[in-house]
Amino acid sequence: MAHSQIVTCIDELEQHARTHLPKNAFDYYSSGANDQRTLAENRAAFYRLRFLPRILRDVSQVDLGVSLLNGTQTLASPICIAPTAMQRMAHPDGEIATARAAAASESLMILSSWSTTSIEDVAAANGNAGARWFQLYVYRDRAVTAQLVKRAEQSGYTALVLTVDTPILGRREADIRNGFRLPPHLRLANFSETDSKATGVSITDKKDSGLAAYVAAQIDQTLTWKDVKWLQSITKLPIILKGVLSPEDATLAVDHGVQGILVSNHGARQLDGVPATIEALPGIVAAVGSRCDVYLDGGVRRGTDVLMALALGAKAVFVGRPVLWGLAYKGEEGVQIALTLLQQELKLAMQLAGCSKLADLTPSLVVSASTYTHAKL
Ligand SMILES: Cc1cc2nc3c(=O)[nH]c(=O)nc-3n(C[C@H](O)[C@H](O)[C@H](O)COP(=O)(O)O)c2cc1C
Numbered sequence: 001m002a003h004s005q006i007v008t009c010i011d012e013l014e015q016h017a018r019t020h021l022p023k024n025a026f027d028y029y030s031s032g033a034n035d036q037r038t039l040a041e042n043r044a045a046f047y048r049l050r051f052l053p054r055i056l057r058d059v060s061q062v063d064l065g066v067s068l069l070n071g072t073q074t075l076a077s078p079i080c081i082a083p084t085a086m087q088r089m090a091h092p093d094g095e096i097a098t099a100r101a102a103a104a105s106e107s108l109m110i111l112s113s114w115s116t117t118s119i120e121d122v123a124a125a126n127g128n129a130g131a132r133w134f135q136l137y138v139y140r141d142r143a144v145t146a147q148l149v150k151r152a153e154q155s156g157y158t159a160l161v162l163t164v165d166t167p168i169l170g171r172r173e174a175d176i177r178n179g180f181r182l183p184p185h186l187r188l189a190n191f192s193e194t195d196s197k198a199t200g201v202s203i204t205d206k207k208d209s210g211l212a213a214y215v216a217a218q219i220d221q222t223l224t225w226k227d228v229k230w231l232q233s234i235t236k237l238p239i240i241l242k243g244v245l246s247p248e249d250a251t252l253a254v255d256h257g258v259q260g261i262l263v264s265n266h267g268a269r270q271l272d273g274v275p276a277t278i279e280a281l282p283g284i285v286a287a288v289g290s291r292c293d294v295y296l297d298g299g300v301r302r303g304t305d306v307l308m309a310l311a312l313g314a315k316a317v318f319v320g321r322p323v324l325w326g327l328a329y330k331g332e333e334g335v336q337i338a339l340t341l342l343q344q345e346l347k348l349a350m351q352l353a354g355c356s357k358l359a360d361l362t363p364s365l366v367v368s369a370s371t372y373t374h375a376k377l
């Protein structure tokens with residue numbers, strides 16, 4: 001796709017990234033774990049759902065506005081940016097471009113703790129009006145995590161997103177083949193060289209997947225529910241658990257006082273064989289009820305996917321790779337293109353489904369293709 005051409009969908013941005021990014025970077029961004037079964041399922045599961053649109057409803061005005069976390073976070077649309085590490089591999093402006101595009105689109109950005117731009121610089125680019133949350137991994141050395149929390153609070157991030165599906169890195173075979181490592185001109189900007197070398201393993205080491213080795217050395221595999229309490233003890237910010245797939249865990253999360261649950265399989269990069277997130281969503285919504293917000297990420301590439309997730313009970317959806325593909329296409333402008341495409345597609349899908357506001361979306365709008373087919377036979 002030439003830069004002068006009109007981009008009509010997220011898949012075109014991905015095609016562009018495939019042919020323009022260095023292989024090391026594209027493979028890292030696009031890969032799922034093992035046989036990538038869940039990666040395929042994250043898309044396929046949306047294809048197994050059908051809409052039952054309603055008719056003769058006034059859809060001349062559509063309001064995509066939403067408020068999250070008990071009304072404390074108001075957004076122009078429920079389409080938000082998932083945390084993805086190392087965005088400067090996609091474009092020299094990396095997370096700065098994402099933060100600016102998020103603010104311009106009145107979207108919410110979650111910054112990865114493994115960003116190639118610092119917490120403070122991203123906050124400055126996102127600005128006073130920007131909506132930003134900060135994603136956390138818990139390090140063996142708790143002081144490292146506590147320091148990140150403090151910096152996020154001081155820089156105006158309004159929630160913490162604790163990723164709980166990554167005690168160790170999933171098996172990403174392309175990264176192993178490529179000996180994936182962060183290019184030498186980039187660094188994990190939130191950590192000092194001393195922090196990242198503390199255990200003698202650097203993300204730039206030239207063996208195996210440098211990333212997997214670094215994670216094994218740094219990340220605390222002993223994490224349990226007591227550590228959620230620990231996090232609550234060091235911050236007043238709302239906490240969202242990212243990486244929940246089981247209704248039992250969703251119930252435990254609410255019992256532990258979290259304010260949000262992000263139904264996620266980490267973009268199918270961790271345990272291969274887990275369900276698509278759109279399949280896991282209804283069970284979690286049923287378990288949690290209205291006790292906290294439920295969000296979804298994974299395989300969202302169309303406004304129709306967003307509509308399905310919202311109808312099935314997600315309060316907002318997050319996109320990971322689409323933002324990276326936008327970045328690779330044209331930096332800040334590319335991310336805006338990705339967000340705008342999804343917002344426009346959502347608006348159109350809502351109109352065609354007979355819905356003018358998010359409160360109109362109910363599970364009855366979506367049926368399983370197999371159930372519907374059998375019912376008709
Ligand atoms: C390249 C890449 C890097 C990621 N980095 C992080 C990260 O640093 N922290 C995190 O919690 N999730 C991370 N994720 C997972 C995303 O937040 C999100 O769950 C996933 O990308 C959603 O699926 P999608 O890419 O199909 O939209 C990463 C995903 C990708 C693809």
Ligand SMILES: CCCCCCC(=O)C(=O)O
Pocket residue numbers: 085114137166168169215219266269
């Ligand atoms: C503790 C795991 C760090 C992984 C960093 C980036 C990431 O999440 C990914 O999927 O890659």
